[in-house]
Amino acid sequence: MLLPILRRLAEMLFVMFGISVVVFGIFFATPGADPAARIAGRNATPEVLAQVRHSFGFDEPLPVQYVKVMEKLFISRDLTSFVNRGEKVIPAVVESTPVTLSLVFGAAVIWVVFAIIMGMIAAATRGGIPDRLLMFLGLVGISMPVFWVGSVANLITQSRFHHTFLFSWVPGLGYTPLTQNPGMWFKQLVIPWITLAILYIGLYGRVLRANLVEAYQEDFIRTARAKGLSERRIMVRHALRTSLITFVSMFGLDFGALVGGGALLTEVVFNLPGVGRLTYVALQSLDLPFIMATVMYSSFFVVVANAVVDIAYAWLDPRVRDAR
Amino acid sequence: MPADLMTANPDGTLLDVRDLCVSFRSERGIIRILENVSFTVREREILSIVGESGSGKSMTSLAVMRLITDPNAIITGSITYKGRDLLKLSPKEMRALRGREIAMIFQDPMTAMTPVYTIGWQIEEQLRAHQNLSRRAARARAVELLGEMGVPAPAKAAGRFPHQLSGGLRQRAMIAMALSCNPSLLIADEPTTALDVTVQAQILELLLRLRTDFGSSVMLITHDMGVVATVSDRVMVMYSGIIAERGPKPDVLGGPTHPYTLGLLHSIPPMHGEKPHRLPSIPGSPPAPMGRPAGCPFQPRCEFRMDACASRPPLFRNGMQEASCWLAEKGMPDWAHERAIRAAGEAA
Numbered sequence: 001m002l003l004p005i006l007r008r009l010a011e012m013l014f015v016m017f018g019i020s021v022v023v024f025g026i027f028f029a030t031p032g033a034d035p036a037a038r039i040a041g042r043n044a045t046p047e048v049l050a051q052v053r054h055s056f057g058f059d060e061p062l063p064v065q066y067v068k069v070m071e072k073l074f075i076s077r078d079l080t081s082f083v084n085r086g087e088k089v090i091p092a093v094v095e096s097t098p099v100t101l102s103l104v105f106g107a108a109v110i111w112v113v114f115a116i117i118m119g120m121i122a123a124a125t126r127g128g129i130p131d132r133l134l135m136f137l138g139l140v141g142i143s144m145p146v147f148w149v150g151s152v153a154n155l156i157t158q159s160r161f162h163h164t165f166l167f168s169w170v171p172g173l174g175y176t177p178l179t180q181n182p183g184m185w186f187k188q189l190v191i192p193w194i195t196l197a198i199l200y201i202g203l204y205g206r207v208l209r210a211n212l213v214e215a216y217q218e219d220f221i222r223t224a225r226a227k228g229l230s231e232r233r234i235m236v237r238h239a240l241r242t243s244l245i246t247f248v249s250m251f252g253l254d255f256g257a258l259v260g261g262g263a264l265l266t267e268v269v270f271n272l273p274g275v276g277r278l279t280y281v282a283l284q285s286l287d288l289p290f291i292m293a294t295v296m297y298s299s300f301f302v303v304v305a306n307a308v309v310d311i312a313y314a315w316l317d318p319r320v321r322d323a324r
Numbered sequence: 325m326p327a328d329l330m331t332a333n334p335d336g337t338l339l340d341v342r343d344l345c346v347s348f349r350s351e352r353g354i355i356r357i358l359e360n361v362s363f364t365v366r367e368r369e370i371l372s373i374v375g376e377s378g379s380g381k382s383m384t385s386l387a388v389m390r391l392i393t394d395p396n397a398i399i400t401g402s403i404t405y406k407g408r409d410l411l412k413l414s415p416k417e418m419r420a421l422r423g424r425e426i427a428m429i430f431q432d433p434m435t436a437m438t439p440v441y442t443i444g445w446q447i448e449e450q451l452r453a454h455q456n457l458s459r460r461a462a463r464a465r466a467v468e469l470l471g472e473m474g475v476p477a478p479a480k481a482a483g484r485f486p487h488q489l490s491g492g493l494r495q496r497a498m499i500a501m502a503l504s505c506n507p508s509l510l511i512a513d514e515p516t517t518a519l520d521v522t523v524q525a526q527i528l529e530l531l532l533r534l535r536t537d538f539g540s541s542v543m544l545i546t547h548d549m550g551v552v553a554t555v556s557d558r559v560m561v562m563y564s565g566i567i568a569e570r571g572p573k574p575d576v577l578g579g580p581t582h583p584y585t586l587g588l589l590h591s592i593p594p595m596h597g598e599k600p601h602r603l604p605s606i607p608g609s610p611p612a613p614m615g616r617p618a619g620c621p622f623q624p625r626c627e628f629r630m631d632a633c634a635s636r637p638p639l640f641r642n643g644m645q646e647a648s649c650w651l652a653e654k655g656m657p658d659w660a661h662e663r664a665i666r667a668a669g670e671a672a
Binding site: 218219220222223224225226227228229230233237238241242316317318319322 | 389391393419420421422423424427428430432435436437438439440449450453454485487488498501502
């Protein structure tokens with residue numbers, strides 16, 4: 001078990017290296033564009049430009065430039081934003097990570113729990129009214145854009161119904177660290193969690209239902225019935241357990257992508273200072289060092305999530321374990 | 325044959341199926357799958373149910389287990405097991421019976437076992453569903469059962485996943501699981517079809533041993549006359565949802581009284597002497613449930629077809645044998661004679 005995990009980690013490092021080269025290529029080696037000018041930002045003085053050229057080694061060959069950039073990103077961690085007047089990029093990303101993690105983690109708990117409940121109820125009543133109703137609601141959830149749901153939620157909880165007993169507990173938009181005030185952390189995040197989770201509850205619930213219905217066609221379900229097991233046990237231990245394989249792989253990828261900045265719209269709507277909002281702001285001001293850092297950061301989470309999915313796969317499906 | 329079987333009470337009926345009908349509601353009307361199937365299984369007896377695919381043999385076994393989950397199924401008749409009508413039990417009562425009193429094994433143990441659990445776990449699960457056992461005791465019993473079923477290194481095998489075992493070992497594990505709660509009746513649905521011939525023989529031997537070691541009766545569903553000849557006490561031949569013929573194995577295999585049984589027996593290659601260039605087969609194929617002919621369902625394929633076949637024959641008894649064929653009405657049919665009559669009729 002240990003060796004495949006180590007091998008997977010080595011693969012992961014290799015993929016990270018590949019991504020860093022591609023990202024570097026896009027930002028620094030695109031023909032016809034001067035990276036120094038872009039890093040320095042609009043209206044940069046010739047002195048600043050010269051300083052950028054020197055510190056990034058743009059007068060040296062590409063491999064040297066690559067090493068210098070990576071050194072700034074990962075070792076000295078002093079990549080500086082010129083657009084934002086000398087703000088250090090890496091600390092800013094590190095600072096906003098807990099916000100994004102809080103948002104995505106909470107939403108993930110909600111969507112996993114509700115999607116499993118929804119999928120199981122729909123599969124148990126397949127063809128019936130609860131099934132159809134839940135699948136319809138799932139489709140509605142998938143179809144609603146997250147920024148719209150977020151805006152509507154804000155309108156209701158922050159403005160129109162804020163004075164009623166229902167939503168008077170909702171604090172103003174923003175983020176309070178968990179370590180500082182757990183109650184406030186929860187209150188400020190619970191509506192963003194639900195907003196972000198709605199899409200995924202619909203998606204995962206529908207996928208899980210399809211997988212469960214498929215699992216119920218399998219011979220081993222008939223065997224489980226022939227063993228005299230209860231319907232509940234058949235559902236949870238046999239049908240759900242074998243259906244979770246698709247669910248988990250989807251979850252890993254979505255979770256990775258969301259932590260890597262995919263929750264951008266939710267963060268912007270709810271004014272959460274996470275990585276997504278950081279990317280959003282950097283994109284607005286074309287802040288190249290920031291964009292590069294957040295791209296690297298998000299690719300890191302996607303790659304890690306992929307590796308975790310692979311390990312979880314082996315844990316969930318013994319057939320995969322042996323195929324290694 | 326064990327001595328105690330000879331002295332067994334002839335009325336030791338374990339399972340009594342009467343007028344079992346299974347049909348399905350569909351867009352094109354009601355499809356009748358089983359029509360008035362009646363049979364009994366006695367204690368410690370192996371009853372083979374033979375037939376082509378679509379003959380209703382698997383449906384019969386699923387009906388006995390009450391595993392037909394399709395909401396459009398209509399099941400009538402009675403299935404009396406140890407004096408209780410299974411069709412009248414609540415789902416909960418039936419669940420308590422399944423796996424404990426009546427167990428079932430399936431054709432392909434690869435797909436019939438949940439792929440993500442070890443076989444030991446799956447046997448434990450069944451034991452613990454019916455008996456108040458600790459995990460440790462259940463595991464010990466599972467290992468013991470695997471050993472009894474001839475699985476080498478049973479403790480190690482218990483920790484293996486279904487895909488890690490060979491087909492024969494998987495089927496042994498499946499049988500171990502089915503027998504874990506000492507069922508009185510084991511329904512084996514094509515248990516050897518997915519296995520190699522040598523492994524088939526071992527599994528059949530195991531099934532034969534069950535009645536002495538576990539006191540179980542076996543209802544063996546198969547399409548393989550070789551399997552029937554090896555293990556059964558009595559044989560029931562099904563065709564198109566009805567019973568074509570039934571009786572003790574030596575009688576049915578030695579002197580069939582239904583043309584369908586005759587055809588099935590002809591399709592076995594002879595063990596001795598010159599093999600025929602082409603094995604004789606029954607022309608045509610079984611009718612689809614929607615397109616069953618009126619009267620005897622076998623008549624379109626029957627070489628002995630006659631006017632009487634337009635009406636459905638009941639089961640006629642000749643000695644220990646019963647067959648639903650008009651030719652069996654007046655005693656044992658003489659096939660050579662019947663054939664000669666027809667040949668003469670065609671020549672004229």
